[in-house]
Amino acid sequence: MATGIVISVAEKLYAVLHSEELREICSMFGYESELDDLKMTVFTIKSILLDTESKYQELTHGGRDYIERLKEAVYDVDDLLDEFNTMVQMAKSKKGGKLSKKVRRFFSRSNQFVVAYNMSHEIKNLRSKLDKIAKDCQQFGFSDVYVPLKRREETMSFASEDNIIGRETDKEAIVGMLIRDSECSNDVDFVTIVGIGGLGKTALAQLVYNDSRIEKAFDLSLWVCVSEDFVVEKIFQKMLGGKDGSKIEELQKEVRKLIQGKKFLLVLDDVWSESRDEWDSLKSFLNLGGTGSRVVVTSRSKKVARVAGDNLMYELKGLSEENSWNLFKRLAFEQGKEPMNSNDRFFDIGKEIVKKCVNVPLSIRVVGSMLYDQDETKWLSLKSANLMEIGQGDDCIMPILKCSYYHLSPALKSCFSYCALFPKDFFIEKVLLIRLWLAQGCLENPHDSRSEVDVGEEYFSILLHRCFFQDTRKDICGEIKFFKMHDLIHDLALEVAGKETIIFDSVKEKFDKRIRHFSFTGSGCHLLASFSTHLSEMKKWRTFLRVTDWMSVSLVKLDLTTICSHLRRLRVLYFDESISETLPDTVGNLLHLRYLDLSRNIRLKVLPNSITKLLNLLVLNLELTGIRELPYDMRKLVNLRHLCLRHCFYMTHMPPGLDTLTSLHMLTRFVAGDETSSQGKIGKLRDLRALVNLRDELTIKFSDKFNCDVAELEEVELLRMAPLKQLAVQFSAQGAAIHETLLAGLQPHCRLSTIAIEEYRGFKLPAWAESLTISLPHLVTIRLENFDCLAILPALSQLRHLKFLKLKGIANVEFVESDGGVVPSENQITFFPSLEKLQLCELPKLKGWWREERSRVMGDVGASSVVLPSFPCVRELVLRRCPNLKAFPSCPKLISVDLMDCHEALSVLENKTAVPNNPTTGLVLHLKNLTIDNVGALDCLFGESLGCIQQLSIEYFEGESLSNVAEKYARYISSVENMHLHNCANLKSLSGVVNHLTSLQSLTIMDCKNLELENNEQGVNLTLWKSLHLLSSLTLCRLPKLSNLPKGFQYLTSLEYLDIYSCENLEALPKWLNCLTSLQYLSIGCCDKMKSLPEAISHMPSLKTLNLFHAGEDLKKRCSKPDGEDWPKICHIPHISFEF
Template sequence: MCGSKDSKVLMTTRSKNLSEIPKASNLWVLNGLTLDVSWNMLKKITIGKDTSVVNKKFESIGKRIANKCRGVPLAIRALGGLLQSKSEEREWINVLQGDFWKLCEDKECIMPILKLSYQSLSLRLRQCFAYCALYPKDWEIKKDLLIQLWMAQGYLDYTDEKTLMEDVGNEFVKIFLMKSFFQDAKVGEDGDIVSFKMHDLMHDLATQVVGNDCCYLDRETKIWVQRPIHVSLEPNAVHLLDSLDASRLRTLILLSSNEEEELNGDELLVISKFKHLRVLKLSHCSLSKLSTSIGKLKHLRYLNLSHCRGLGSLYKSISSLVLLQTLILTPKEKFEFSTEVVSKLINLRHLHISNWEASRDERPSEFVKLSIWKYEGMVFSKWLSPLTNIVEISFFLCGSLQHLPPLEHLPFLKSLHISFLEELEYIYYEQQDFTSAFFPSLESLTLQFCDKLRGWWRMGDDFNNTTCSLNLSLPPFPRLSQLSIIGCRILTFMPAFPNLENRLELYNSSVETLVVTLSTVALESLNDFPPLSMLKSLHIDGVNLDVKRIPADWMQNLTSLQLLQINWFSCEAFQEIETWFKDDLKCLPSLQTITFHNCEDLQALPDWICNFSSLQHLRVYDCINLVSLPEGMPCLTNLQTLEIIGCPLLDEECQAKTDETWPKIRHVPMIILSSLH
């Protein structure tokens, strides 16, 4: 109905019967992979990239195993994951001669192969995999959320006190991806896994092994007679909640909803009967009648109330949820929340709060919108102190917060995210000599759009004495790997970050923090390793960038940099930063990708990009006046991809293959052009 003329529909299916229903005009039956391709795939999975060292006996057995997979990639990947842990010839022979092959022939399916791979997992890995049957097929599973759910069920409990459950969960995800239980992983710019999916046959396997303990409910589900332990449901199936056995239920997840389908309190009141819940996730609901009952669900480990209304006096009862590990409150409307409540959640590991308005209660351990010196005896530093297990803290749109309490002593804090705190002025610290560890575990720090944030300030110092704290040098972050500073224009005083490895973003902010990091003080702390020498990804913009404050030779430090993104630079700014790259053929030896974005008055790309002999990918986005490329472009012999998007003038030049432009880029294997972004 909406296709253009001569459009066609392509349908894929594993069922011959299903292919006959639409009366397809053309039917292609795809053959499986050839034996050579199958064996090469199996080799790479079991042995690794260096497949030349495979033992001849193993090769003979492996080829016969690959042949039995009948060219089905999923079967090959599943058995490859199984054989990775088997180094004895007898173990490979056992797989070759296994009884499951007979089942594959009888049922004409690969499920027995997948089940064998599942049975080779440890008990904890089996639990974690089976739990994924909660999700519908083809669901994009968020990694961090899934790990938090595993934690809540006790699947990641670990006897080694030095090993974080989150680290165990990340290792499990990597194992599942390696063994093809998960696939289609999305990776963030920092290299960390963000999400993934399950092949629908793997989902069938999870559903099969978990039995009736996990279920997904939607409008097609009839009255539920089984007694599931873990339930996920669509909003249109909320009427089935009454039929669940409250004594068995441990997980309740409302998968998706929206403003138009907002559920009311009457529909959700039944949740108050689920006394043994460990996981409760709701979204786009009105909780006016349920909010006071949530505090009675004393076994909760995971509580996520996203885009909900009517939280009311939730904070008065939530302090009894002392087993909580993850608390996510992102309501549609402002709500009162007391820091005293947070201080009682002694097992809390992940905290995300937005739209928070401080409680107006006058108890001194709670925030009110005030400056700290106005209230004598206010124990401002204590509200986060009991949270020694905290791993992640996120504040968003908490307009009343002017100061944050000391955080540097929290032993397991790995991620701190602060966004849109318009009144925030300082983050306090209280250590005097820093003999103990300073932010010992912090790996990711995000400071976004905090217009009044000046930096770290020592508790007890006189605010009117602007040099008192500034004269005291803070130690550098020991493990910080990712840092984003966006829209913090007066941020000048914070710990240095010389060990930064994954990513640095500096947008519309003061360069003072970067200058401090590049100073000799930071250099001495690294035992002769230049600051930022391990950094892989750098993103900077020209808005309020005081280039003259940055040392001209600082790029020489960035020997590990692989990605450089330059945003919102004017022609004048490009001229000012030319000294960073000029006549230095060894500059940025590891650089693979450079991106220019929204440099609106730039007419020609700078010549210095031709110094990057290792460059493989050049991206140019939304540079509307850009019309020419450097003469030295042919020198970029390793350049594999050139993207020119939203640059109409240069796009026209490239499309026309003019004598001025085409000789510069014709050596590039892949050129992507579009005048519109």
Template sequence: MGVKDPYVLSGLIPEKSWSLLKKIAFGDDTIQVDQKIESVGKEIAEKCKGVPLAIRSLGSILKGKSEEKEWNDVLRGDFWKLCEDKDSILPVLKLSYNNLSPQQRQCFAYSSLFPKDWEFEKDELVQMWMAHGYLDCPVDGKCIEDVGNQFINIFLMKSFFQEPKWKEDGDLIGFKMHDLMHDLAKQVAGDDCCYLLDNKAKGCLGSPMHVWVEFDALYLLGSLDASRLRTLIVAFPNVYDFMDREKQHSLISRFKYLRVFKLCDDLYIELYVSIEKMNHLRFLKLSLTCTLKKFHKSIRNLVCLQTIEVSLDPKIVLSTKVVSKLINLRRLYICQCTFRDKTPVGFGKLSIPQHRGVNFSKWLSPLTNIIEISLTFCQGFKYLPPLEGLPSLKSLYLSNLDDLEYIYYEVPTHEPFFPSLKRLDIWDCYNLVGWKRKGDDFNDINTSSHHLFLPQFPCLSYLKISECPMLTHMPTCPNIKKLSLQLVFPTWEETLNIAPSQCSLSCTPLSLQINLKNVSQYWWQNLTSLENLKFVCFSSQQFQAIEIWLFKEDFNYLSSLRNIQFHYCNRIKALPDWICKISSLQHITIEDCDQLTLLPEGMTRLTNLHTLEIIRCRLLIEECQKETSATRPTIAHIPNIIIKSDWN
């Protein structure tokens, strides 16, 4: 667009370049290093011409190297001449690439298939690598996904990937790739990976193995060697014209040797594709609004499938008998589907309304390799079959299953109950009562003591329950690390009592959005090791009840609490005074509390409090900004006060 006074960005100055190189190579830019190595290191840093990516790449190569010769080998490397000739740092990056293992090189080159500035999903990329056999089977008892996750961490550490994104529980979600790293990946991938764009019909050379094609360029698939193609990713531009449906079918159905088939973007399209002959398919992901006709018939013989992530037209019925044949399945994500099983085995008949009738067999039992199951917005689930015997299941996500009432389990034998389950999310299952042992009648169960007879989750560390008002029959969780309870009701008294009473909850972030009417005071008194606590939608009356239970006889049951958060507590005008008794507090966050105007005077006693965040609390912000405000002296001792008045 042009600019009157350009500001030319220069590279890092030599001092900062050496500081960054030392930090990457030694983990600390303040430590003393051998003078000879420092002299060589400063020359290396200067040769990088202040480019941080080049410095980080070389730093990762030199990490752990303490011999002067090793540093001199980098300084005298032939690649510097290439950098000068091409006026590019790609030779530096290529040196870092050459230090990867052969498997890691394959994985890195594969990432060139995605566009620049693409936001990679960590799990998806690992599953694609796995589908192509790029990951060696571990020998130390870990699962093959752990190898992929280790590769991701190495790529982040060595700056092949950047801008990591994290879940609230600390798990890595995704990341991006620097444009220059993308150029390198494209260079080393050669003709194996290519794009097919309608306005760049000549952009694909040779016989590629992995193809990204925009929908309006689907016609270009006809020119590819069908016997070589292993990955097909179809993306949808903002504006496109639909091709003839039969032509879609014939073009995509040619590729019988695909291992990865993905449709990107959430645009509605009826894709009339036959995939039943893709016997080598291992990864199948269809966008949330895509429709694949006769889905269950298509996957009947695809026994190599490892990952299925699909959203189906509610009119499509998926047979559970078909799913049970996918013995290599590791991850199952199904949204908006109706399940039926016309050939019940095991349980016999279960009473379900005719229009959503399901007679379940133990349809998940054969899936011994399954690691993750996600069922959302699915009809036909009044009961779930026993899942506790799946030896590899680590994550279970159930959401918006309106019909679901019970999850069956069998009488425990010598086998552990859910031996590998680490994460359990249950959202918006309004009729779910809980776990039910085969043969038991809920009407005859004493609710107050039922949890004592349920098995324990031996490995469960993350539990999140939201809007499940009927849920009362939950197994205990002795090893919980993070617990989030939202919009549950007084019937949860028994379930609440089982969690903290079974463990100390040290370091556990506890999120609460509950009705406390019948919650026992003893539940709160098991929180002495709790470090993070979040209140959502609490009233003044609820905070008063907590004060009675937590600070009885001047004893503080929250003696380890470091961080406390108040979210959407719209009915309170002042924070509860009892927070001033928690001398261990370091960080307070107040967010979207519309009526809040006052902070406790006793906050001056919180000498360890170093951060106060006030976010979108209009009245409180106005009060704090007044020159004569009575609130200002109470927070004057806090070093970091962060105020955000809007969503920006």
């Protein structure tokens, strides 16, 4: 194993060796034969690497060392040829982009021996080295011919129901699908059970197959174990009881005779084929069965379900915690019963072990069986062991999971292996991952009109459908943004990536000379201790990645000069929020670099021009930086695919020549500057014309001094950018006429899904913007913000795909639509048929949705009946600073409300406008989330509907106490799980509130300047805090009256996360801090009066992370390693971050 990523390197290397440019250069110096020999050697090595995967675990030390030498040589050749090709590109860029006699002169004049001879000589030496290693392959049992893996053992239809726990609900669901009457055609229906390896898909199918109801419902039941051999002939043979030797025609006749006219059930177990042709050839015969016939398929691929038939797919999940424990205790304890004494050590250790098994039955069975009749030492050993290393042979977890990996193509194996750089339970950004794959050469070059990004999307989709990825999060347009890997799948990624990949998350981690791909988590402070002393081991790194989410904070500034000087082979350098105002010139030395991420470095204002030497650069991310301008020579980065300038608010113009970067697929921001006074030193708006491949998003920002040139505007032609999905136009201080002209000339392609217009001063919209249902019928998102003059908005309610609408700062609008109150006719679209999120903010004149509410006579309904449509799908509503709003459509499916300074609007949210004969109970029946500034309005607005509230945010509350509110709504707020109190200046106490928050899991209190969490004079009962027995997260920020943590906090035994920030009078953490037995994360910032840490912190074994930042000198001195007085108290904590 452990050859995952290098396989793609070998694949790419083989392709590079076939390039015409490389052959032309080699022919100049007579090294064509060396190049041909190297091709053959690399081809042989590709096959050897593939062959080693299945044999890696059984290898001797010498065999594994051989593989490492082989990989090392492949990387060295790749680095050499990449450097060689980069020099060719440099020569081409200087000589007009052509290989010619000038290029020969470039290589042959003063540096003939330095460049040409040395380079070709190195190729010859490396080829000899590769040849020697390749010839040694048979010594270790490897072959240069790839041999497929042995098949999984055949499954059978019988299973003892007593041995299967926790699948009763799943069985009932599948049986229900099989025996219910089909609403489809007479074709056979398919039910596919999908899930990762080890979940028990086969066992579930066996339970279903042997159910008595199935026997009664079907005339015939058949079981076929398919595995890798999806061959119709073999499937027929197994359907006929294993009949062998017959020709396919004879088999077809017998199968026809067996099933024709009969209602049958066929189970196809462990199917891998995703070929529609193979499935169609089988289905044509299965459709001969009687009406109601069913086929159950078990597979690890969701694509199998789609190809087999889109009828029904059942995604199998892990066991519940209760059933996981029941299965474990049946296997691990005598007579299947847990110890009578709940304090028994085996009970506690067992619970921890089961938690590691992440509810996967196979893991639990393997571990439970091994622990039966073992002593405590063995139990403790397995508790701390890697789950993937437990068991042997068929009783091991890893081989089952590896089956999915072995079925991937070499490129997909590399892509999956690279995922090992992300920690467990981490939401990975899909776009980021695809760009990293691109940078490492994991994506095959498309041979059609598709781009590399399209290939990356395809690879992601395959891995998702084969259950390598899960828990996807989508944006409003339905695009997947984030995903996770199951813990066992993550273990598989670590296994196949081997020593090449490391997640450095502790000061105890050690560097390995075999590391090629390096990531670190958290703040990075733990990295500094090891960084300077291991530079020699780091020189061959290809990835340097800081893994963060948007909520994390960087507390360390790493030395980029050192990195650029020593890590010369980097392909990926990801340094978000970790550098100061400048980037060193030496960044231009990273000739292999494909991906450079400097996002969230808000102090970074200038990029050195040396960055334009990075001719291989594919991705440059400058999101949320302070960049004022891009280097003048950006046009040299001819390979650039993605230039992310999202939220770069300080940019004044673009550099000239961007129209030459025709490979650009993403340019998130284009700033149109003052072209008249620039004398050709800045880019022009017409440069966008050449960038027809732009996709995803584009923001066009007009600077204050931009002068409108109608001729130039006509050249832009956004209508030609069909792949573009999102367009934002941001205006500046020009007059109304200029704004109207500019917007008229920026009509996008009709396939656009998102449009945003900001700071528009025109009195009217251009024709294309006034008729969005015609010009942009596929819109999913609309944002219109800060319109000073516009009084009439375009018609929006008939946009059938619109899901998100935001109107903000439109000063003169009194009504959203000019007419309304009309029941749709038969040929009209439903009122906002897809709208899910609606935000109306800072609309001072807004009175209602419709200018006039007309009525329609329907049958016997009187003419005076006002018929107002409601929002059928709106789930999230934001109304902020709309003081004159007095009428509003009802929202019967609302689950989230945010109200701010809309006191007059409260009454309109009652359901007084429902359509006759279609009664609803108002917008709050399903309400889960509520943000409000007027707590007193809770009664008139929501009444007893508060019983469903899970998240409650109270902002700018003007009362002195919440006690009265809490008492009144005690039985309703008991359901609140997340509570946020912000800027409640007069709030003095939480007494009378805490005891009602029995479901609370997260509490955030910010900017409440008069709040006292503990007031001894009031004699507050300390045990009140016991009510928060589920609280796991607590944030206290800017609370000037907080001098000590309340003594009642010691009862918060479920608390895992505690963040205290800018509480200027907090003097110390309490002596009882270790009573917080579940605390894992503790962060203290900007609490200047805190001088030391309590002794109790040394007795907190569960504490994993300690962040201390912007603390005083006394605390800094006491916590300094190794002589600080408080250092012994905290040295046991794995992750410690400081910034003083």
